[in-house]
Amino acid sequence: MLERLNQALDHLEASLDGEVDMAEVARIAAVSEYHFRRLFSALAGMPLPVYVRRRRMTLAGAEVLAGELTLLDVAVRYGYGSAEAFARAFRSLHGIGPGEARRTGAVLTAQPRMSFRVVVEGSTAMRYRIVEKAAFRIVGRKARVPLVRDGVNTAAEAHVESLDERTVVRMKELAHREPAGQEPAGILSAAVYLTGGREEGADADYWIGVVTGPGAAVEELDALDVPAGTWAVFDNHGPYPSALQELWRDVFTQWFPSNLYTTRPGPELLLTRPVETGAETDSQLWIPVERDGTGAGI
Template sequence: MLEHLNRALEHIEEHLDRQIDVAELARIAVTSEYHFRRMFSALAGIPLSEYIRRRRLTVAGAEVLAGERTLLDVAVRYGYTSGEAFARAFRAVHGIGPGEARRTGAALCSQPRMSFRLVVEGISSMQYRVVEKDEFRIVGRKARVPLVHQGVNPAIAEFVKGLGQETVQRITALSDGEPGGILAVSDDLDPSRAEGTELDYWHGVVSSADVPEDLEALTVPAGTWAVFESSGPFPQALQFLWRDVFTQWFPSNPYRSRPGPEILRVRVLHEGRADAELWIPVERESDR
């Protein structure tokens, strides 16, 4: 998997001055476009579109300083339709406009070329199983919240706090399927997975019961799920579980992620430890 991803990175480098088709990158990586975006974001720490933008402006910056082309020629070469658009993008990355950078020979920022390799660090423990599951429903309350990559998500914390104990107890009582109990469900995420983009956060349960008027339901189609179990210090083990799935498990197994909600169940134990179970929708990589 990593070998194919690195070939896709080479393709990016060879086409920085041309249009880059994400579908073609996914074909080179021998996976789906959806999974390619997910894997790249997890491994690189930034969205694919942001990496391409930074690399283009890094190379464009070198050409600006070289002075062999006009600024408009450099702008057009790297996909900008006007000098003004190029100047805005250039300043956002380098902190200075291209004209001033050329006049003063300013030091510019640089996005290094990336390559991926697998370094297995592991967490205290992580086990997995693959489950085929029929269509089911999530019943509970939802909110549209911004994506936060690390630490507590204030919007989610405020939303859950605002539900009240009585509502949470009523939702919990509706649980009659797996995974059982109260769940944190993330759905309808932006493909880029960029910090600050929005998602639907559900605080609910798997239930086949009639949906009370003050609650909502999310129907989840039948499909395959990879279920990961983790036990360790809270919240560290929980925070790194998702990262380890995408940076360690997917590159080593014949599966790729597919569109669908991600489901997390957490049980806080004593002495600052917790058990976590993460359900990720997957499909087999047919081309491996």
């Protein structure tokens, strides 16, 4: 899998002075474009379009300083139809406009070319199972929060603390009405990432709710309908929230690259017992997945 990802990045790099065909990049990686974008942002810590723009501006910066092409020629070469749009993108990376950079010989910023490699850090076993689940509904309350890779997510904590007793009681009542064996059972959280990315600060709709049948009445609560599909369920035990954040990282950087599954659209579900920061707790992480349709193996 890592070899195919690096081949895809090689193709992307060769296309920076033209139109980048993301569908072709994903085809070389032997995954869907949706999964490639999500996997890249989880591995690289930035969205794929941001990486492409930063790499283009790195190459453009060298040509601006070289002085062999006009600024408009450099802009057109890297996909910008106007000097103004090019100047904005240039300034976003380098902190200075291209004209001023050329005149003064300014110090510029470089985005290094990325490649992925395996780093063995402890060979921790990951406990998981694959679940086929019928359509269901999440009923509860949602808020917009940013992704936090390390440490406490204060926006998510504030949302949990904002729930009044009546809302919590109502959610528990709905959960108790469900047939025995409904999974995941109890009050859980769900994250729907709005950009598909997994970079620090990516916006998500963050739900606190319970899983019900697809036709459950919501009354004063919010509802999220989830279609039938396949889920990879990971069991976890460790200090909160660091163990969960490490699990989430390992799922994307280790489990997906070595298994015959890719991500698919849908919420990520987390069932955990709330504890004080640093205390041990048991948790379950549910990730929507589908079989790798390439048949190529990992």
